[in-house]
Amino acid sequence: MLRVGRNEKVGPDVDSGAGTFFEGDNRQAIQEMISYVLKAVGDQKDSYLYCVIHSDCPDDGNALVRELAGNYGINVALPLIDIGVTVGVHIGPTALGIAYAPKPY
Secondary structure: OEEOOOOOEEEOOEEOOOOOOOOHHHHHHHHHHHHHHHHHHHHHHHHEEEEEEEOOOHHHHHHHHHHHHHHHOOOOOOOOEEOOHHHHHHHOOOEEEEEEEEOOO
């Protein structure tokens, strides 16, 4: 999971600024997260279920779902999930993640 909020730190040396979600440094953070997932699933991409999770940023979560489908052919079959207050209180708003698990069939 990466925290990629506006005017937040994306990583130790990256300031995301106030640009739109999929531009600039946010774009780099999203690409790194997607690359990590693609590397983890390897050539078995279609054998996994995917879900996008977010912390109080559903519009950004939906943008990530569209990015996965449009540019990587990943069908996010599960609904967008809000991380919830238990985890959210520790990570704050504007965190995004991609959950994935092998299909049970």
